[in-house]
Amino acid sequence: MPPGLRIVIAEDAAIMRDGLTQTLTRRGHHVVAAVADAESLRQAVGEHRPDVAIVDVRMPPTHTDEGLRAARAIHEQWPEVGVLVFSQYIETQAAADLFSLAPAGVGYLLKDRVADVGDFVDAITRVAQGGTVLDPEVVRQLLSAGRRRDTLAGLTPREREVLSLIAQGRSNAAIAGTLFISPKVVEKHVASIFGKLGLAPSDSDNRRVIAAIRYLES
Amino acid sequence: MEPYAGIVLQDAYGWVRRHPRAADGLLAALLLAASAGQLRLSPLSAALAATSVSALLAATVIVRRRDPLAAFAAVALLGAAQLAFGIHPGGGGPPVHALEPTMADLAIAVLLYTLAVYRPRRISLAGLAICLLGAAVAVARWAPVHAAHAGGLLLLAGAGLGAVVLAAWVLGDSMAYRRAYYGELEDRLAVAERARELQEQRARAVDESAARLRRIERDLHDGVQVRLAALAMNLGEIKENLEQAPGDDRTLALVGAAHRNAKDTLAELRDLARGIHPPVLDRGLGPALAILAGTSAIPARLSAAITERPSPAIEAMAYFCTAELLANAAKHSGASQLTIGVREQDGGLVVTVADDGDGGARLVPGGGLAGLLERVRTVDGRLGLDSPPGGPTLVTVELPRHA
Numbered sequence: 001m002p003p004g005l006r007i008v009i010a011e012d013a014a015i016m017r018d019g020l021t022q023t024l025t026r027r028g029h030h031v032v033a034a035v036a037d038a039e040s041l042r043q044a045v046g047e048h049r050p051d052v053a054i055v056d057v058r059m060p061p062t063h064t065d066e067g068l069r070a071a072r073a074i075h076e077q078w079p080e081v082g083v084l085v086f087s088q089y090i091e092t093q094a095a096a097d098l099f100s101l102a103p104a105g106v107g108y109l110l111k112d113r114v115a116d117v118g119d120f121v122d123a124i125t126r127v128a129q130g131g132t133v134l135d136p137e138v139v140r141q142l143l144s145a146g147r148r149r150d151t152l153a154g155l156t157p158r159e160r161e162v163l164s165l166i167a168q169g170r171s172n173a174a175i176a177g178t179l180f181i182s183p184k185v186v187e188k189h190v191a192s193i194f195g196k197l198g199l200a201p202s203d204s205d206n207r208r209v210i211a212a213i214r215y216l217e218s
Numbered sequence: 219m220e221p222y223a224g225i226v227l228q229d230a231y232g233w234v235r236r237h238p239r240a241a242d243g244l245l246a247a248l249l250l251a252a253s254a255g256q257l258r259l260s261p262l263s264a265a266l267a268a269t270s271v272s273a274l275l276a277a278t279v280i281v282r283r284r285d286p287l288a289a290f291a292a293v294a295l296l297g298a299a300q301l302a303f304g305i306h307p308g309g310g311g312p313p314v315h316a317l318e319p320t321m322a323d324l325a326i327a328v329l330l331y332t333l334a335v336y337r338p339r340r341i342s343l344a345g346l347a348i349c350l351l352g353a354a355v356a357v358a359r360w361a362p363v364h365a366a367h368a369g370g371l372l373l374l375a376g377a378g379l380g381a382v383v384l385a386a387w388v389l390g391d392s393m394a395y396r397r398a399y400y401g402e403l404e405d406r407l408a409v410a411e412r413a414r415e416l417q418e419q420r421a422r423a424v425d426e427s428a429a430r431l432r433r434i435e436r437d438l439h440d441g442v443q444v445r446l447a448a449l450a451m452n453l454g455e456i457k458e459n460l461e462q463a464p465g466d467d468r469t470l471a472l473v474g475a476a477h478r479n480a481k482d483t484l485a486e487l488r489d490l491a492r493g494i495h496p497p498v499l500d501r502g503l504g505p506a507l508a509i510l511a512g513t514s515a516i517p518a519r520l521s522a523a524i525t526e527r528p529s530p531a532i533e534a535m536a537y538f539c540t541a542e543l544l545a546n547a548a549k550h551s552g553a554s555q556l557t558i559g560v561r562e563q564d565g566g567l568v569v570t571v572a573d574d575g576d577g578g579a580r581l582v583p584g585g586g587l588a589g590l591l592e593r594v595r596t597v598d599g600r601l602g603l604d605s606p607p608g609g610p611t612l613v614t615v616e617l618p619r620h621a
Contacts, residue, residue, distance in 0.1 A: 013444040019451055026455075063436065064500045088439040089488055089497050093509055111443065112484040115450030115477065117458060145513050217512075 005128045008048060009034040010041035010067065011056040011086070020054065020114065027121055036060070038070035045074050045081055052082035052105075052128035057094070068094055075106065082127040086111055095138045096217040099210060107133030107169070132169035132209040139167040142216035154196050162189040167212045238283065245328065246276040252321035259315055267316035271296065275322040282332040290329040290345055297326050297352050305359040319356070326352075327386035334390025335397065342394075346387040353379035424597060424621035428495075428531035435495035443487050450480035496537060503533045503560065510540055511558055515548040516573070518556035528567050529620045535597065536560065536569050539590055539615050543571040546586050551575025551611060569615040577609030590615070597621045 007029055011017040014036075021031045033044035037060045045053055053074060057067040071083045084107035085098060095108040107127040113120050113135065123133045143152065143164060155163065158179075165175045172190070176183045190208075194201050197215055202208045234241040249272070256268035275296060278289040304317035330349050334342035357376035457477050460470040491497075498506045504522040511520040527533065540558060547553055553575030560569045581587050581603060591601045594615055602614035 013440060015448045016444045019448040023451060023455060058440065058497075063440065064497075088443055089492060091498055091509070092512060093498070093505060110488075111447050112450070112481065112488070114447055115454045115481045115484070117451060117454040120451075141513050144515070 004028045004030050005052060005125065006048065006050040007031050007124070007128075008041065008044045008050045008053040010036070010038065010044075010053065010059065010070070012036045012059045013056075016056075016111070016114075023114075023117060024121070024124075029121075029124075038066040041067075041070050042074065045078060049078065050081060052084060052124055054084045054086055054124065056111075057085060057087040057091075065094065068098065071098065071106075079105070081105070082130065083107070084109060084124055084127045084133065090135065090137055090141065092138055092141050092217070095134060096142075096213060099132070099134070099213050100217075104132065105130045108138060109133060109135045110137060126169065131171075134168050134209070134213065136164070136168055139164050139216075142167065142213070145216075151197060155193060159189055159193050159196075162186065163193050163212060166190065166193075166208055167216065169209050239280075242280050242282065246279040246325075249276045249279065249322045249325055249328075252324070256318075256320060264315045268318065268320070271300075271316050272320055272322035275325040279325050279328050282329055283336070286329070286332045286336045287341065290333045293326045293329045294345075294348055294352075297323065301352060301355050301359060305356065324382075327382050330383060331386040331390035331393075334387050335393045339391065339394075342387060342390065346383065349383040349387075350380055353383055420596075421621040424531045425529060428529075428534050431534070432495045432530065435491045435497065438487060438491040438494070439497070443484065443491070446480060446484055446487065450477065450484060453477040453480055495534065499530070499533055499537055502527055503536055506533070506537050507540055507558060507560060510537070510544060511556075514544050514556060516544075516551075516553055516556050518544065518558055520558045521560075523561045524567075525562065526619075528617070531621050532567060532597065532617050532619060535593065535599070536567060536615070536617055539594065540569055540571060542586060542590055543613055543615075546579075547571065547573045547575065547611075550579065551577075551609075553609075553611075563616075566619055567617045569617070570612060572610060572612045574610050576607075577605045577611050578607045579603060579605035579611050579613075587613070 007024055009017055009020055009024075009031055011020065011034070017034050017036065021034050024031055032048040032050055033040075035041050035044050041053065041055060041059075044050075053071070055067045055071045055074075057065055059066045059070075067087075068085060071085045074081055075083050082105035085095075086109055087094075088111050090110060098106055098108055105127055107123055109120070109123060113123070127133055143160065152160065152163075161179060162175060165178060170178065172183050172186045176186045179186070191201060194211075199211050199215060202211060250269075253269075253272040256272060257265050259265040259268055275293060278293050282289045300317045300319050300323070302317075303314040304319055326349060330342070330345050333345045353376060356379065357372055360375070361372055453473060453476050457470065457473045460466065460473060464470075496506060496509075498509055502524075504524060507520055507522060511518040528536070540560075544556065544558075547556055551573045553573035555574050557572045558570070559572075560567065562568075579587065581591065587601070587603065594601050594617065597618055599615065599617040602616070603611075604614075605611040
């Protein structure tokens with residue numbers, strides 16, 4: 001386990017804010033600030049420069065997309081701070097926008113994901129380390145949308161699984177672990193997928209994610 | 219001068235309309251005054267008796283509106299008595315001075331007029347017949363008395379009486395017609411006013427219900443869902459702790475089931491909330507429809523041209539209509555391409571969904587399209603369906619900008 005991350009939480013529901021703080025603290029992380037609105041979030045991030053900020057999409061005053069806008073602003077001003085946007089519901093468009101702007105150190109997860117604490121903390125860690133995390137449900141919707149049905153139909157079921165994991169921001173090693181296959185086989189699948197979709201191969205996990213998401217979203 | 223005279227006339231008419239009882243009293247007084255010559259009769263008792271008859275005639279004018287038929291019957295009876303006893307065909311003085319016809323008999327014309335205004339035409343026509351008959355009898359009774367005069371004069375007197383009676387009836391009848399006409403106008407106005415009121419009430423109800431749905435969605439997302447997520451997180455942690463310190467497999471299984479349940483409930487809750495009010499609608503119809511197009515099972519193109527946002531209720535309706543039409547197309551059309559259009563037209567909103575599928579879609583009772591039509595109608599919207607066998611299909615939904 002890496003040394004504790006320094007985390008800022010912005011979440012207006014006290015029960016979730018406190019729950020997250022306790023859970024993350026129990027796992028050896030440091031919640032340096034836990035705030036309830038976007039303005040306090042910006043101040044806290046400016047003051048603490050955390051490894052990662054966990055940001056609720058809907059916060060006061062309008063409860064619409066304050067969190068999303070704050071996340072983009074933070075990522076532009078302090079690119080070294082990872083931002084994990086945390087949403088009550090899926091907004092494919094908002095997620096895609098977030099990723100198109102800032103490829104590294106960004107995450108978009110449904111709030112439901114806190115239920116699987118281990119996976120959730122893992123996602124926070126990946127974002128803090130400059131990785132990319134996209135909610136599996138968002139990826140599922142992107143894959144099931146009709147736009148790319150014809151080309152996606154050319155992929156084998158295994159390749160579709162791999163593509164889904166790529167879009168979620170998984171590394172080759174993580175994909176190998178999830179699908180119980182060797183990293184070599186994963187590499188083969190990735191090359192095949194990118195070839196079939198006409199995408200340029202990429203060594204960087206992040207750029208790979210962005211390519212996949214842009215392709216699915218376009 | 220003329221405008222001034224017109225104003226005076228208008229004022230006088232207005233006063234009469236506002237004070238019908240006073241006007242009737244004034245008319246009665248005029249009739250009584252016109253027959254004031256009777257007071258010169260002698261002896262005094264005869265003068266008083268004659269004046270009483272005139273007063274009786276005049277009094278019917280005062281009560282004419284209360285019971286036109288009874289008042290008319292009263293003057294008709296008095297008139298008949300006058301014909302019988304007030305005119306002496308044999309010449310010389312009438313046997314009963316008091317029953318001599320006078321100017322007060324104009325009350326008969328007033329009452330006929332009243333009958334024509336307030337009672338059905340068949341009744342007023344009967345009244346007219348009685349009056350004409352009375353006039354004829356009067357002329358016939360006078361004839362021997364005035365035998366010395368030329369027949370032409372008698373004819374003239376008869377025609378005069380008849381004309382007065384006829385004029386009274388015609389005036390009354392046309393007044394009745396006018397009253398009916400104005401009454402109908404007022405009714406129509408009241409109906410139009412009521413319709414406008416109902417429309418406003420409905421618009422308020424539609425807006426209110428849209429706002430309430432949005433609040434419910436928020437309460438679900440920001441309240442229930444967050445609590446449930448926190449609960450699922452706790453269960454998840456308990457599960458992980460139990461897994462790290464094995465031993466109690468039964469508790470682990472129970473916690474595992476509870477954890478799964480909580481997660482499934484979260485997913486269901488999310489779908490439920492989205493069905494109530496998709497949060498993306500807060501950003502406008504364009505972005506919301508873009509998401510629908512982006513997640514459509516059949517590839518969909520969207521062309522949105524909206525300069526001014528419609529009311530939230532209308533936005534929600536346009537969104538749900540489009541969602542339904544996309545789902546319909548995916549299920550039945552066999553199409554490979556969809557086109558969603560939304561534009562402004564004549565101050566309203568037009569949403570179109572076109573597909574290149576098999577066509578032959580119909581509005582059947584209880585079907586999806588019929589349900590859509592029902593929904594659209596609640597805001598006076600319209601639904602057009604063009605779907606010849608073999609396709610293509612075009613569904614047009616027209617909505618007002620506000621409910």
